[in-house]
Amino acid sequence: MQIPNSPAYHDPILAWYEANARDLPWRAPDATPWGVLVSEIMLQQTPVARVLPVWREWLERWPEPAALAAEPSGEAVRAWGRLGYPRRALRLHASAAAIVERHGGEVPSSHDDLLALPGIGAYTAAAVASFAFRGRHAVLDTNVRRVLARLVSAEEYPPRSQTRAEVRLAESLLPLDPPTAARWSVAVMELGALVCTARSPRCVDCPVLARCAWQRAGRPAYDGPPRKGQTYAGTDRQCRGRILEVLRNAEGPVRKPELDVVWSEPVQRERALDALIADGLVDPLDDGRYALPG
DNA sequence: GAGACGTGGCC
DNA sequence: TGGCCAAGTCT
Structure with a gap:
């Protein structure tokens, strides 16, 4: 679906952003x-x-x-x-x-x-x-993808992985003037973060509700393939997190037993430690101790 | 392209 | 309670 570069989308969202943007330090003029x-x-x-x-x-x-x-x-x-x-x-x-x-x-x-x-x-x-530089680029994050999926494609959620069609759509919607395009990009992201949220979107507060394809379609529920749910408890990731937490909190290098106590299963524990070393997140010292990398 | 990769808050 | 979600990148 191709939508022309259109002020009908730009103006309400830009105006909404001016009035509702969060005051975040990396958006300050001196950032x-x-x-x-x-x-x-x-x-x-x-x-x-x-x-x-x-x-x-x-x-x-x-x-x-x-x-x-x-x-x-x-x-x-x-x-x-x-x-x-x-x-x-x-x-x-x-x-x-x-x-x-x-x-x-x-x-x-x-x-x-x-x-x-x-x-x-x-x-x-x-x-x-x-x-940072007020350039004109399609900024396609999870917020923007969700907003465009609803506003233009009448889908509750975007596809699992980013498609060429999404990139083309985002590019086609970009205002021509670079600084305005930069403003538009952050505005759409903010709209997705504050109003057009993943769960319980606040459509009553949406500046483009009248133009929303998903709304006009009766807000149909997502009917695509199940979206991945990430397990965590018991995984290598959790084990890695425990090990690194010890190192972060330690003043200096620690001995192996101090790392071993955070995870009872030895095979998984060793695998996680080896992976952390391979990733460069942990440094195995010559004296047998372990430290954050130097 | 699927899967790995941390952590914590929310409904 | 526990699955879902949060401004992704890399292999």
């Missing part, structure tokens, strides 16, 4: 591209409320990429705290180093240069290029 980049990595699969305090600590401690790059990667992992998916901290540290080496310490503004950084995929490259 730097580095601050935006850090926020985008932290916000991957992680709610805003949990990101806020950690983001403030990071930006105070490492106000620019060079400051982070100058520290051991383990410090990034430790400061990551309980945000989850700690490989993100490692990749952010590696990105900071790459920014210093390849871009003179300045976060690059081009989508291609951003995409080349570790931990930055299509979404994050588009988000940073848009929100």
